[in-house]
Amino acid sequence: MRTNRIVLAIAAVLLFSAAALADSVNDPKIIIQGVSGGSSFITCPPSGCEPVGLTFSFTTPGSGSGKLFFTNASGENWHSLALIETGVPASAVTCVQALFLSCQVKTLQNGATEILLSGVAGKTSNAHFGIRNGQNFDIGFKCNGKNDCWPGGLQFMARANVPEPATVALLTTGLAAIFSRRRRWQA
Numbered sequence: 001m002r003t004n005r006i007v008l009a010i011a012a013v014l015l016f017s018a019a020a021l022a023d024s025v026n027d028p029k030i031i032i033q034g035v036s037g038g039s040s041f042i043t044c045p046p047s048g049c050e051p052v053g054l055t056f057s058f059t060t061p062g063s064g065s066g067k068l069f070f071t072n073a074s075g076e077n078w079h080s081l082a083l084i085e086t087g088v089p090a091s092a093v094t095c096v097q098a099l100f101l102s103c104q105v106k107t108l109q110n111g112a113t114e115i116l117l118s119g120v121a122g123k124t125s126n127a128h129f130g131i132r133n134g135q136n137f138d139i140g141f142k143c144n145g146k147n148d149c150w151p152g153g154l155q156f157m158a159r160a161n162v163p164e165p166a167t168v169a170l171l172t173t174g175l176a177a178i179f180s181r182r183r184r185w186q187a
Helices: 002-026 165-186
Strands: 030-036 050-052 055-059 066-072 080-085 093-096 102-107 113-118 136-142 155-160
Touching: 055 066, 093 102, 093 113
Parallel strands: 030 093, 050 066
Antiparallel strands: 030 136, 055 155, 066 136, 080 113, 080 155, 102 113
């Protein structure tokens, strides 16, 4: 009798897990088609690339898909780039890119979605070197299916060279250790 209950419980868990997995496979995904360019410069369209500094803003194309072209005119090489928007949930964003080591998509405490491209592979000329000063780059928006597009005119805030979460945690730990030692010295 007990074995039957265990088998029934396992079967129920597997059934619900399969149903959940099937649902997530069919969820619409919105894809960021790169901050692309690899080791070469992107050619700006005839209208040109928009020069941007360490912080800038932009809106998605009216159709919800297409590319926006920029030039890093900040005077600094970028080791990270955070893109923040409030119109599409993090669970519906897929990031594809070639200039940084990683791309993480998460929901911030205020409900906004952050797309954080970060990490560089050193001073080599291959991919994953970030976005260099003076380099042209594009941010592309792609539909996934006919109706799963970015909302046209969605406002993004962008900031380059943001501290990475691991760096912030390391700094916080280091500062806590310094203050702890200082208190012991003063006592």
